Amino acid sequence: MDVRVDDLSVPGPRGRVLAGAKALSVPAGGSLGLAGPSGAGKSTLLFALAGLLPQARGKVLWDGTDLIGLGARARRRMAAQNFGFVFQDFLLFDELGAAANAAAHAMFAPRAQRAAIRTEAAQRLGALGLHEADTRRPAASFSGGERQRIAVARALATRPGVLFADEPTASLDRAAADALINDLTATARAQGITLICVSHDPALLDRMDRVLHMRDGHLAETADA
Amino acid sequence: MPELWDSLPAATQDWLWLAALVAPALVMAAVLLRGFAPAPLVRAMLWRFRWTNLCCIALIAVSIGMGAGVITQERALRDGSARAADRFDMVITAPGSDVTMMLATVYLEITDAPLLNGTLFNEVANHPQVALAAPLAYGDSHMGAPVIGTTEGFVRHLAEGQIEGRMWQDPFEAIVGAAIDLKIGDSFVPAHGLGDAAQEGLHGDRIAVVGRMAPTGSPWDRAILVPAESVWLTHGLADGHAEPGQLGPPFDAEFFPGTPAIVVIPRSLASAYLLRQEFTRDRETMAFFPGAVLGNLHRLMGDVRQAMSVLTLVCQALVAAAVMLSLFILSRLFARQVAVLRALGAPGRFVVAVVWAYAMVLLVAGTLTGLVIGQGAAQLLSAVLSSRTELALNARIGWPELHLAAGFVTLGGALALLPALAALRRPIAEALRGG
Numbered sequence: 258m259d260v261r262v263d264d265l266s267v268p269g270p271r272g273r274v275l276a277g278a279k280a281l282s283v284p285a286g287g288s289l290g291l292a293g294p295s296g297a298g299k300s301t302l303l304f305a306l307a308g309l310l311p312q313a314r315g316k317v318l319w320d321g322t323d324l325i326g327l328g329a330r331a332r333r334r335m336a337a338q339n340f341g342f343v344f345q346d347f348l349l350f351d352e353l354g355a356a357a358n359a360a361a362h363a364m365f366a367p368r369a370q371r372a373a374i375r376t377e378a379a380q381r382l383g384a385l386g387l388h389e390a391d392t393r394r395p396a397a398s399f400s401g402g403e404r405q406r407i408a409v410a411r412a413l414a415t416r417p418g419v420l421f422a423d424e425p426t427a428s429l430d431r432a433a434a435d436a437l438i439n440d441l442t443a444t445a446r447a448q449g450i451t452l453i454c455v456s457h458d459p460a461l462l463d464r465m466d467r468v469l470h471m472r473d474g475h476l477a478e479t480a481d482a
Numbered sequence: 483m484p485e486l487w488d489s490l491p492a493a494t495q496d497w498l499w500l501a502a503l504v505a506p507a508l509v510m511a512a513v514l515l516r517g518f519a520p521a522p523l524v525r526a527m528l529w530r531f532r533w534t535n536l537c538c539i540a541l542i543a544v545s546i547g548m549g550a551g552v553i554t555q556e557r558a559l560r561d562g563s564a565r566a567a568d569r570f571d572m573v574i575t576a577p578g579s580d581v582t583m584m585l586a587t588v589y590l591e592i593t594d595a596p597l598l599n600g601t602l603f604n605e606v607a608n609h610p611q612v613a614l615a616a617p618l619a620y621g622d623s624h625m626g627a628p629v630i631g632t633t634e635g636f637v638r639h640l641a642e643g644q645i646e647g648r649m650w651q652d653p654f655e656a657i658v659g660a661a662i663d664l665k666i667g668d669s670f671v672p673a674h675g676l677g678d679a680a681q682e683g684l685h686g687d688r689i690a691v692v693g694r695m696a697p698t699g700s701p702w703d704r705a706i707l708v709p710a711e712s713v714w715l716t717h718g719l720a721d722g723h724a725e726p727g728q729l730g731p732p733f734d735a736e737f738f739p740g741t742p743a744i745v746v747i748p749r750s751l752a753s754a755y756l757l758r759q760e761f762t763r764d765r766e767t768m769a770f771f772p773g774a775v776l777g778n779l780h781r782l783m784g785d786v787r788q789a790m791s792v793l794t795l796v797c798q799a800l801v802a803a804a805v806m807l808s809l810f811i812l813s814r815l816f817a818r819q820v821a822v823l824r825a826l827g828a829p830g831r832f833v834v835a836v837v838w839a840y841a842m843v844l845l846v847a848g849t850l851t852g853l854v855i856g857q858g859a860a861q862l863l864s865a866v867l868s869s870r871t872e873l874a875l876n877a878r879i880g881w882p883e884l885h886l887a888a889g890f891v892t893l894g895g896a897l898a899l900l901p902a903l904a905a906l907r908r909p910i911a912e913a914l915r916g917g
């Protein structure tokens with residue numbers, strides 16, 4: 258999916274703008290890196306692009322449909338069908354097994370899609386190096402790096418058109434981070450997924466088509482691939 | 483419509499009531515859960531807050547158990563006491579309190595009462611509408627059990643003919659109630675007086691046990707029955723007969739020492755009413771149906787029952803409120819999970835379904851446990867009461883308790899929508915950040 262952003266801003270308390278983007282576009286299957294210091298508004302911008310902030314103003318057009326103009330219900334449906342999200346601190350369901358976490362969408366997806374989601378989730382877990390024997394263990398029992406991979410598997414299980422990832426390599430060692438980066442970019446390329454990643458990791462940012470820097474809620478372009 | 487409803491059998495009405503009370507909860511479940519598979523998350527919530535959950539279940543169980551137990555026990559007592567009065571169609575005594583005399587005859591809570599003389603007894607006994615008339619003679623006891631003098635006919639009526647051993651053949655033979663700790667062939671010397679005031683050693687005549695009545699489910703199971711003549715003779719009175727050596731009716735009015743109560747079995751229902759009218763005489767006699775007196779008593783107690791029911795409901799409302807409050811708090815602790823679901827694109831109905839289903843598991847588990855507790859409590863109470871009174875009490879959870887439980891579940895289900903909907907109202911992004 259491609260996205261065009263027009264005068265997006267997320268208002269905060271006392272007239273502050275938590276995150277904003279005057280104009281921004283990412284083509285379908287393209288990738289965008291967001292970098293910047295802590296508190297710059299990267300996560301906030303990511304949430305706004307995914308339609309999770311009802312207070313956002315402006316336009317976010319995914320394949321021409323304005324996410325911000327949609328009702329809450331339509332926004333949710335759009336997210337369920339098209340977006341995958343890897344959160345900054347994983348946000349897995351601690352008591353559920355790795356497989357159940359990766360296939361979390363199956364709990365509420367239409368019955369006809371459940372099996373496909375479960376299969377895809379299991380495949381993703383395998384591809385990310387989690388042994389099948391382990392996938393019944395509760396998510397809480399996995400290491401940080403493993404939890405990150407389960408989160409990625411969950412984000413990809415619905416074969417989304419867009420993948421948002423907030424610091425996906427932050428808790429991985431170099432080798433694991435590189436493996437994950439390869440996997441993310443390869444999958445995105447193979448399936449035509451639009452990739453929007455917040456990261457401090459130069460190795461990840463290097464692989465993005467384009468990287469934007471954020472400071473105090475505003476975007477500044479630094480590099481084009 | 484009312485006629486149609488009234489024409490249905492009671493069991494059908496009860497089933498329909500139950501269905502009507504459960505239906506709203508089932509409709510809610512169907513509407514909320516349709517097309518979703520929230521079980522893993524519900525299980526996760528149950529496990530995450532397991533101790534709080536157990537407390538909630540225990541709270542619900544105790545409140546339902548108390549309510550159901552009290553209702554069950556009260557009904558068992560009402561039914562049991564009514565059954566005990568079954569075999570006492572009608573009683574004639576001197577004028578006074580019908581309740582006191584009913585307690586004295588049916589439940590053997592014996593009090594001093596003026597005596598009816600032999601002329602009157604014979605008038606009753608020889609009345610064409612009377613099938614059986616028996617005098618009662620009180621005064622002695624053995625090991626706390628009253629020794630009661632009466633007639634062979636009444637003993638056979640009381641035991642419905644089921645007597646082990648044989649009938650007495652002389653004044654110093656006895657038939658014991660089913661709960662009396664004496665074997666056929668044992669003998670005893672009755673003590674003078676009843677209960678704590680009983681004095682041993684005043685009477686010299688030994689009485690032999692020759693038979694045992696089948697259980698009657700009444701305090702008479704703890705009585706020792708002897709011929710009336712036996713009691714009279716022991717107390718140095720005439721034995722009711724002009725010539726010595728006779729046993730049982732007819733009695734000779736001149737030698738009849740008197741009886742505090744005459745138990746009467748009328749020939750028919752119509753004769754019962756005729757007899758009651760005839761023997762309700764100012765300053766002379768009072769005739770009453772113990773069943774009816776008991777019915778009045780139960781009606782009086784009905785107000786108490788209503789008050790108890792209200793208390794039970796208040797208790798349950800408080801518990802429901804407490805559980806709702808903890809659900810609000812717990813669903814707050816679950817807010818991050820809810821936010822993740824919303825961010826993944828889960829519909830609002832799914833989030834409501836998860837929280838609601840979780841609440842319902844607590845509610846249903848607590849209610850079912852409560853019914854079990856109620857049954858157990860009522861059974862225990864009945865056992866204690868039975869052992870004290872020999873009333874046969876059949877404490878079993880019945881329709882009113884099931885209706886109460888079903889109503890509680892449905893009401894709880896409706897209330898549980900509140901925390902479920904509240905879980906939906908929190909902003910997603912804040913909750914995702916861990917707020």
Ligand SMILES: Nc1ncnc2c1ncn2[C@@H]1O[C@H](COP(=O)(O)OP(=O)(O)OP(=O)(O)O)[C@@H](O)[C@H]1O
Nearest residue numbers: 269270275294295296297298299300301302345912
């Ligand atoms: N709901 C809110 N109300 C007020 N301020 C907020 C709210 N949400 C975010 N902020 C503030 O907005 C700023 C941007 O937050 P954001 O999480 O987007 O930062 P970030 O760039 O992702 O930082 P990090 O790299 O540490 O994750 C922060 O200063 C934060 O405190």
Ligand SMILES: [Mg+2]
Nearest residue numbers: 299300345423
């Ligand atoms: Mg962030």
